[in-house]
Amino acid sequence: MPAMQVSRKVDYALRAMIYLSFQEGGQPCSVGQIASDEGIPKKFLEKIIQDLIHHGFVHSTRGAQGGYTLARNAGTITFKDVIEAIEGPVSLNVCVGESGERSDNICTLYPRCAMLSVWQEAQNRVMDLFASTTLADVRTRHGALPRVADDVVAG
Amino acid sequence: MPAMQVSRKVDYALRAMIYLSFQEGGQPCSVGQIASDEGIPKKFLEKIIQDLIHHGFVHSTRGAQGGYTLARNAGTITFKDVIEAIEGPVSLNVCVGESGERSDNICTLYPRCAMLSVWQEAQNRVMDLFASTTLADVRTRHGALPRVADDVVAG
DNA sequence: TTATATAAGACTTATCAGGTCTGAATAGGG
DNA sequence: CCCTATTCAGACCTGATAAGTCTTATATAA
Ligand code: FES
Ligand code: FES
Numbered sequence: 001m002p003a004m005q006v007s008r009k010v011d012y013a014l015r016a017m018i019y020l021s022f023q024e025g026g027q028p029c030s031v032g033q034i035a036s037d038e039g040i041p042k043k044f045l046e047k048i049i050q051d052l053i054h055h056g057f058v059h060s061t062r063g064a065q066g067g068y069t070l071a072r073n074a075g076t077i078t079f080k081d082v083i084e085a086i087e088g089p090v091s092l093n094v095c096v097g098e099s100g101e102r103s104d105n106i107c108t109l110y111p112r113c114a115m116l117s118v119w120q121e122a123q124n125r126v127m128d129l130f131a132s133t134t135l136a137d138v139r140t141r142h143g144a145l146p147r148v149a150d151d152v153v154a155g
Numbered sequence: 156m157p158a159m160q161v162s163r164k165v166d167y168a169l170r171a172m173i174y175l176s177f178q179e180g181g182q183p184c185s186v187g188q189i190a191s192d193e194g195i196p197k198k199f200l201e202k203i204i205q206d207l208i209h210h211g212f213v214h215s216t217r218g219a220q221g222g223y224t225l226a227r228n229a230g231t232i233t234f235k236d237v238i239e240a241i242e243g244p245v246s247l248n249v250c251v252g253e254s255g256e257r258s259d260n261i262c263t264l265y266p267r268c269a270m271l272s273v274w275q276e277a278q279n280r281v282m283d284l285f286a287s288t289t290l291a292d293v294r295t296r297h298g299a300l301p302r303v304a305d306d307v308v309a310g
Numbered sequence: 311t312t313a314t315a316t317a318a319g320a321c322t323t324a325t326c327a328g329g330t331c332t333g334a335a336t337a338g339g340g
Numbered sequence: 341c342c343c344t345a346t347t348c349a350g351a352c353c354t355g356a357t358a359a360g361t362c363t364t365a366t367a368t369a370a
Binding site: 097 | 156157158159160161162165166169170173234238239242243244245246247248249252267268269270272273276277280281284285288293294296297301
């Protein structure tokens with residue numbers, strides 16, 4: 001019923017990346033740590049992080065005391081990067097976004113459609129935001145990393 | 156694979172509404188007419204239009220020579236109206252939008268999540284656009300109504 | 311050599327998008 | 341009054357996918 005919603009995978013991926021950005025320069029974090037602090041199913045998160053590794057955003061250390069760290073500086077990783085790594089290109093409608101170039105056989109009226117410009121504008125608005133927001137940006141805005149357990153204390 | 160995409164239903168609904176807005180004041184249009192001009196599966200469109208009728212956006216005339224017309228002025232119907240009628244409230248992530256008010260038990264970190272503000276900003280950007288764009292707006296920008304058949308002529 | 315991690319990938323399950331099909335009810339024309 | 345064009349209501353179908361689990365293998369610190 002809710003429209004245009006991002007998948008859980010993307011949500012989890014971003015939470016994990018933000019989590020790691022708060023630990024930048026420190027010890028690697030295990031998947032168990034991240035999963036419980038962020039309230040994410042552990043096995044599911046494990047798979048998501050693999051995707052992030054394969055896209056070069058996360059570095060892993062195997063074995064005991066192992067875990068994950070950011071592979072690049074938090075200031076160089078944008079929301080767009082993470083979203084596209086996990087879900088592929090964002091496209092608010094079939095005829096806009098990365099796939100929009102060859103959508104003349106997907107969308108019957110392309111490119112003379114009356115509402116095409118509206119979808120393009122919407123696409124630009126969100127992509128501008130996602131492309132210009134880095135992990136470092138949200139870290140800066142938030143002094144401390146919120147955790148699930150904190151709510152118990154705060155509650 | 157494409158992320159955050161609107162459903163075909165919404166796309167079809169908007170096309171049909173724009174189509175009707177071009178006929179404003181004229182004869183009712185049958186579902187067959189709209190479907191073939193816009194390249195939409197007829198039976199599917201029939202159901203979609205029923206939703207639009209139930210939400211008060213479309214008026215129907217039954218029987219021979221019957222069909223559909225806009226129930227309200229094209230200048231008073233926004234993209235937001237149509238999208239929400241068909242798909243329910245837009246919410247780019249589980250914690251924003253209409254359902255965002257009581258999302259403290261959906262989203263584990265709400266409302267102290269580090270990235271919540273980013274999703275809220277994205278939500279605002281697209282909703283501002285959808286809420287301020289009416290059917291009359293896109294009709295004005297486009298002189299004539301594009302149809303599937305026109306492409307054959309235009310070659 | 312054991313406990314602690316990640317790595318890879320097959321597997322499951324329920325929901326749902328995107329339709330289709332059937333059979334009404336309604337209205338205009340002859 | 342009947343035929344045809346149309347909308348209306350709702351059940352039904354089908355393949356894909358989101359969201360997650362399970363299993364086994366591999367690496368490494370202590
Ligand atoms: S909706 Fe895709 S070109 Fe119009
Ligand atoms: S993602 Fe929902 S509150 Fe953070």
